[in-house]
Amino acid sequence: MFNFQGKTVVITGASGGIAVSCIEKLYQAGAQLLLTDIQLPALQQLAARLDPSAQRILTLAQDVADSAQADAVMQVAAERFGGIDILIPCAGLYRACALKEMSDQEWSKVTAVNLDGVFYSIRAAIPYLHQGGAIVNVTSMAGHKGSYHHGHYAASKGAVLNLTRTLAMELAPHIRVNNVSPGLIDTPMIQALMQEKGEQLLAQTPLHRLGRADEVADAILYLASDFASFITGETLHVNGGLYIAS
Ligand SMILES: NC(=O)c1ccc[n+]([C@@H]2O[C@H](COP(=O)([O-])OP(=O)(O)OC[C@H]3O[C@@H](n4cnc5c(N)ncnc54)[C@H](O)[C@@H]3O)[C@@H](O)[C@H]2O)c1
Structure with missing residues (x-):
């Protein structure tokens, strides 16, 4: 259905469950892709499987919490592909900790990936974004409702919602900026949560199941x-009805 022929897409956190599904679909739809993650080997295996001749996929190691690395990645995108059409900052860190016990380091570790990392990637990409381009941020239901024992995660995702709205105004009319806000999606990120209270959460979800990564990718x-x-400047919720029901 989608046609991304000739479009250059940059994705961070590209070894993750939701990102991999985006990458498979974007590659099938004709895109060229610059993929980064802190874990490079998994990404290299994915690229070798999809694009053995390495014509349309380039992989790089990137810690999104380091602004200099974001600058370097976007420069490579410009040099190799002549600019960027679509940016999907997908890297995320989800860790449980009660706020009253949270150290400065724990707070900073999570917000540095989920908020600073999004800012650094977008700021670095802006000079190379083609007219008609798009940024899709990946926030979370936690950013709308809060999340018990995930205060740093919820705060950073809520901040990305407003970063998106602000950027949508600042980058108009040439670049569109939107959010996808997933609920509970079956990826490694929520394994611990599902072990702890999966049954209760599925019972609360009107569609009575976890979402799949490919449903978020769509x-x-x-x-x-x-x-x-x-x-x-909009947000598309993908949560099987959990947002309205819980
Ligand atoms: N799975 C869910 O239920 C869910 C729900 C709401 C939002 N999300 C969001 O969706 C996005 C993708 O999550 P996912 O479910 O695919 O999780 P995932 O854990 O499978 O993927 C996250 C990826 O981010 C990468 N990453 C972590 N720290 C990094 C860093 N410092 N620099 C670069 N990369 C880093 C990891 O290596 C991993 O590949 C995240 O932003 C997450 O917060 C997921």
Whole structure:
């Protein structure tokens, strides 16, 4: 359905469950991809599987919490592919800790990936974004409702919601900026949570199951595509109804 022929897409956190599904769909739809993650080997295996001749996929190690690395990655995208059409900052860190016990280091570690990392990647990409381009941020239901024992995660995801709205105004009319806000999606990120209270959470979800990574990827690709050409500053929730029901 989607056509991303000739489009250059940069994805951070590209070894993660949701990102991998985006990458498979974007590659099938013709995109060229610059993929980064702090864990490079898994990413290299994915690139070798999808694009053995390395014509359309380039992989790089990147810690999104380091602004200099973001600058370097976006420069490579410009040199190798001539600019950027779509940016999907997908890296995320989800860790449990009660706020009253949270150290400065724990707070900073999580907000540095989930908030600073998004800011650094977007700021570094802006000079190279083509007219008609799109940014799709990946926030979370936690950013709307809070999340018990995940205060740093919820605060950083809530901040990204407002960063998105602000950027949508600042980058208009040339670049659209939107959010996808997943609920509970079956990736490594929520394994511990599901072990602790999975049954209760599924019972609360009107569709009575976890979301799949490919269902979030479809929402991300939609907002990145021309099908969403008049949509900016918005949030698309993907949560099986958990947001309205809980
Ligand atoms: N899975 C869910 O239920 C869910 C729900 C809401 C939001 N999200 C968001 O979706 C996005 C993707 O999550 P996922 O479920 O695919 O999780 P995941 O754990 O499978 O992927 C996260 C990726 O981020 C990478 N990463 C972590 N720290 C990094 C750093 N400092 N620099 C670069 N990369 C780093 C990890 O290596 C991993 O590949 C995240 O932003 C997450 O917060 C996920």
